[in-house]
Structure formats: C-alpha cells, structure tokens
Amino acid sequence: MKKVALHWKILIGMFAGILFGVIFSLLSFGPAFISDWIKPFGTIFINALKLIAMPLILASLIKGVSDLKDITQLSLMGSRAIGLYLLTTLTAVTIGLSIVNLIKPGNTISDETRTELLSAYASNTAAKQTVAAAQKEAGPLQALVNMVPSNIFAAMQDNGNMLQVIFFAIFFGIGIVLIPQKKSQFVKDFFDALNEVILKLIDLIMIAAPYGVFALLAALVAEAPSPDLFKALGLYTITVLLGLLCMLLFYIILVRLITGKKIGFFLKGISPAQLLAFSTSSSAATLPVTMERVHEHLGVEQDVSSFVLPIGATINMDGTSLYQAVAAVFIAQAFGMDLSLGAQLGIIATATLASIGSAAVPGAGMVMLVIVLAQAGIPEAGLALIFAVDRPLDMCRTSVNVTGDASVSMLVAKWLGKLGTPVVKNWDDSYKN
Numbered sequence: 001m002k003k004v005a006l007h008w009k010i011l012i013g014m015f016a017g018i019l020f021g022v023i024f025s026l027l028s029f030g031p032a033f034i035s036d037w038i039k040p041f042g043t044i045f046i047n048a049l050k051l052i053a054m055p056l057i058l059a060s061l062i063k064g065v066s067d068l069k070d071i072t073q074l075s076l077m078g079s080r081a082i083g084l085y086l087l088t089t090l091t092a093v094t095i096g097l098s099i100v101n102l103i104k105p106g107n108t109i110s111d112e113t114r115t116e117l118l119s120a121y122a123s124n125t126a127a128k129q130t131v132a133a134a135q136k137e138a139g140p141l142q143a144l145v146n147m148v149p150s151n152i153f154a155a156m157q158d159n160g161n162m163l164q165v166i167f168f169a170i171f172f173g174i175g176i177v178l179i180p181q182k183k184s185q186f187v188k189d190f191f192d193a194l195n196e197v198i199l200k201l202i203d204l205i206m207i208a209a210p211y212g213v214f215a216l217l218a219a220l221v222a223e224a225p226s227p228d229l230f231k232a233l234g235l236y237t238i239t240v241l242l243g244l245l246c247m248l249l250f251y252i253i254l255v256r257l258i259t260g261k262k263i264g265f266f267l268k269g270i271s272p273a274q275l276l277a278f279s280t281s282s283s284a285a286t287l288p289v290t291m292e293r294v295h296e297h298l299g300v301e302q303d304v305s306s307f308v309l310p311i312g313a314t315i316n317m318d319g320t321s322l323y324q325a326v327a328a329v330f331i332a333q334a335f336g337m338d339l340s341l342g343a344q345l346g347i348i349a350t351a352t353l354a355s356i357g358s359a360a361v362p363g364a365g366m367v368m369l370v371i372v373l374a375q376a377g378i379p380e381a382g383l384a385l386i387f388a389v390d391r392p393l394d395m396c397r398t399s400v401n402v403t404g405d406a407s408v409s410m411l412v413a414k415w416l417g418k419l420g421t422p423v424v425k426n427w428d429d430s431y432k433n
C-alpha cells in the first residue's frame with residue numbers, strides 16, 4: 001500500500017483536532033475533558049521538540065563549523081545570511097505597511113467595539129506591557145552582552161538562550177578547526193555521532209506529530225474566545241493574512257529564481273515544518289524539524305543549515321515583523337490617528353528591530369509590538385484591540401518565519417555551492433524506521 005506522506009498525516013491530524021475541539025466545545029463536559037485528557041498530549045509533544053533543540057544546535061553547529069576547511073567560510077556564510085535576513089525582514093515590513101494603508105482595516109472598528117475590546121483585554125495588555133518595559137530599559141549594547149554566556153551549562157538550561165549556545169558552538173567549532181586533526185578527531189567524531197542520534201530522535205518524535213497537532217489544535221479551539229470578537233476583527237485578520245501570503249509568494253519566487261529548484265520540491269520539503277510551526281506557534285520548538293527537513297529534504301549541506309537556521313530562528317522573523325507593522329497602523333487607525341510618513345518610516349525601523357528581538361515562542365511578537373507602538377506614539381493600550389485574534393495570527397506568522405529561514409538557507413547554500421541533492425529522496429523514508 002502507498003504510504004501517506006507526512007505532511008498529509010499532519011494536516012489530517014490538524015483538521016481532526018479542530019473538528020474534535022468544535023464538537024466537544026458544544027458539550028457541557030467537553031472543554032474540561034479536552035483540557036484534562038487531550039491538551040497534556042500536545043504539551044508533551046511540544047516539550048519533546050524543545051527537549052532536543054539545544055543539544056541539536058550544539059551538536060550540529062559544532063559539527064558544521066568543525067567540518068569547514070577554513071574559518072573565512074564562516075564569515076562569508078554569516079554575512080550573506082544576516083544580509084539576506086535583513087533584506088527579507090525589510091521586505092516583509094514594507095509589504096505589511098503597504099497593505100494596511102491600502103485596506104485601512106482600523107477605520108471599520110466602531111467606537112462601541114473599540115470600548116468593548118479595550119475593557120475585555122485590558123489586563124492581558126498590562127501583562128505584555130510589563131514584559132516589554134523590562135526589554136526597553138536595557139542599554140544599546142545589551143543584546144551583544146547577552147550573546148556571550150558566562151557559563152555554558154547555565155545557558156543551556158534555558159531554551160530562550162539560543163544565541164548564547166550558538167555563540168559557544170561556533171567558538172568551540174573554531175577551536176576544533178585550529179588544532180591539529182590528530183587531536184581534534186575524537187571530539188569531532190563525538191559531536192558527529194551525537195548529531196546523528198539527535199536526528200534519529202527527531203524522526204521518532206515526528207511519528208507522533210499527527211497526534212501532537214491533533215491535541216494542540218483541539219485545545220486551542222476549546223479555549224478560543226467568542227466568535228463575535230473574531231468577526232469585529234475580520235478585516236484586520238484578512239489584512240495580516242494577505243500580507244503573509246504575499247511573503248510566502250516572495251520566498252517561492254526567490255527560491256525558484258535563485259536556486260532553480262521547483263516550487264513543488266521546495267513546498268513538499270518544507271511543509272511538515274510549516275505545519276508544525278502553525279500548530280505550535282513557536283519557531284524554536286519547530287527548529288529541530290526545520291533543520292532536518294532543510295538538510296535531508298531540500299539538499300542544503302549541513303554546515304550551512306546548522307549555521308543559518310538556528311540564527312534565523314532567533315533573529316529572522318519576517319511574519320512577525322509584517323504583523324507588527326500591520327497591527328501598529330491598524331491600532332492607530334482604530335484610534336482615529338493619522339500617521340505621518342515619518343512615523344511610518346519609523347515603524348519600518350522599529351518593527352525590523354522588534355522582530356529581531358522577539359523570542360521564538362508563542363505570543364512573543366505581541367510583547368515586542370508594545371515597543372513599536374511606543375516609538376510611533378500610538379496608545380499601548382490599543383494592544384487590547386487585537387488580543388482576541390492574536391493566537392491564530394501567531395500560528396500563521398510563525399509558519400512564515402520558518403519558511404523565511406528555510407528559503408534563506410537555500411539561497412546561502414546555493415551561493416556557496418553547498419546545495420546538493422537531498423539525502424532522503426523518498427519523502428517519508430526517514431520516518432519509517
């Protein structure tokens with residue numbers, strides 16, 4: 001019998017989860033049943049993914065860097081990746097601003113809806129503002145200071161410290177390249193083997209992916225706020241989704257033009273990571289799968305994928321920056337404010353920086369949105385207006401974030417002559433055994 005491809009299995013899991021959530025929400029005992037008996041399986045699935053993220057970054061990056069013939073390749077790879085990341089983020093913000101100015105979704109919000117939303121979500125807004133305030137107080141070089149850990153074991157204890165672990169892994173890898181091969185071989189072999197083991201663990205976790213996404217989506221549907229609020233924010237939601245769609249098209253065209261790879265090849269290869277990003281709303285939790293797909297299914301050599309993708313997961317969030325631009329202007333429109341061209345240009349700069357600073361976890365983009373609003377002089381309380389639909393939009397923007405990282409890694413690989421034929425030619429081979 002023909003095997004069903006992984007992305008179809010995940011899609012079926014997602015739809016079944018939504019259906020289950022909708023049906024059980026209608027039953028009196030349904031929501032409690034989902035929260036007690038279904039949701040925990042979703043949490044276990046996300047935990048399993050997060051569990052291997054740090055060891056994977058460490059092992060694959062050390063292996064990737066230590067495989068390099070010389071260190072100059074590292075700076076070449078780094079400068080190209082960061083340059084492309086910046087370029088795609090700026091494109092995303094520009095697309096977001098253009099669409100929101102064209103559609104003007106904020107003008108359709110009535111005074112009544114505005115007051116209702118502001119009071120319904122005031123406390124959630126205050127919580128996000130407190131987190132953002134702590135980030136705002138940091139000095140200009142704090143981000144740089146934060147990158148260098150004082151203790152690698154302490155750094156690895158917190159999944160939020162990804163950049164610190166990346167820094168250590170690159171530093172350690174450079175050390176390996178610089179000592180004689182006779183001495184480094186043992187360490188190299190060790191990380192090589194560790195890397196293989198972790199890739200196998202990803203295969204095992206992915207067997208559970210359809211069930212994991214089922215549980216995650218059933219719980220999300222059961223906990224969703226009233227559909228009336230969704231309706232009021234319909235045009236805003238459509239604006240964000242349209243922008244994200246444009247961004248996806250942009251990647252597809254970019255990959256097709258620069259690497260010459262077929263659109264179907266790219267989408268088929270990356271779709272399990274996209275679906276997982278959608279279900280978990282976290283690029284960090286999706287990272288192990290993104291790394292595996294890009295290497296094994298899109299043909300990016302591991303020294304590129306292990307370097308470009310973890311950095312992308314932390315600093316390149318095109319979907320998030322696009323959403324921040326749309327949300328900021330939407331809130332301004334809803335408050336009847338007319339943003340000058342200068343203020344909109346300011347949003348391009350702050351949304352770019354805010355997306356770089358956003359953590360790769362659910363809802364992080366909204367925390368950093370506080371900073372974009374403050375900079376543009378838009379009332380921060382306006383965050384309450386968009387709270388109701390933030391989660392579904394977070395799911396979509398996370399998918400775009402992950403697709404952006406994968407596209408950039410393909411471009412960098414192509415330019416460095418490191419884009420080959422995929423290691424796994426039959427799409428589901430790696431999940432069979």
Ligand code: ASP
Pocket residue numbers: 281282283284317319320358359360361362363364365366394397398401
């Ligand atoms: N959830 C997003 C991510 O992990 C970040 C955000 O926009 O909230 O990529």
